[in-house]
Amino acid sequence: MAAFGVKELVDVLRESAGEDEDVSLEGDILDVDFESLGYDSLALFNTVRWIERDLGITLSDEAIDVEGTPRALLDEINKASTQSV
Template sequence: MASFGIKELVDVLRESAGEDEDINLEGDILDIDFESLGYDSLALFNTIRWVERDLGIALSDEAISVTGTPRALLDEINRAAAQAA
């Protein structure tokens, strides 16, 4: 599998959050925590479940609980994808 990047993650984040206009995913968001981006735990949960289902990977509970930024989530996604390959 090719690396899952920020563009793919932003697409999933937007889909998972619905049509909320308060969420800004423009610019360099890699190191901004999800809460500051406007994502609550439900939106993040939906994002993670989408990634697991569509990429056929499993993220550990520990990885999910410590994931606070898009960069950290991308690292976890790509690590799990590499292990699954």
């Protein structure tokens, strides 16, 4: 499986937040916490569940942390992806 990258994560985040959400995912967002990006725990929960379902992986509870960053979530996704192969 190819690495799940920032583009794929941004696509899932946008889909999980819905069309009406006012979130900015432009520029260098890798080290900005999800709360500052406008994501609450419910939006992040939906994002993580979508990723788990579509990639067939299981992420830790720490993945659903609004104080976390996209970089940390991507690291967890790619780590889980290599373990499930």
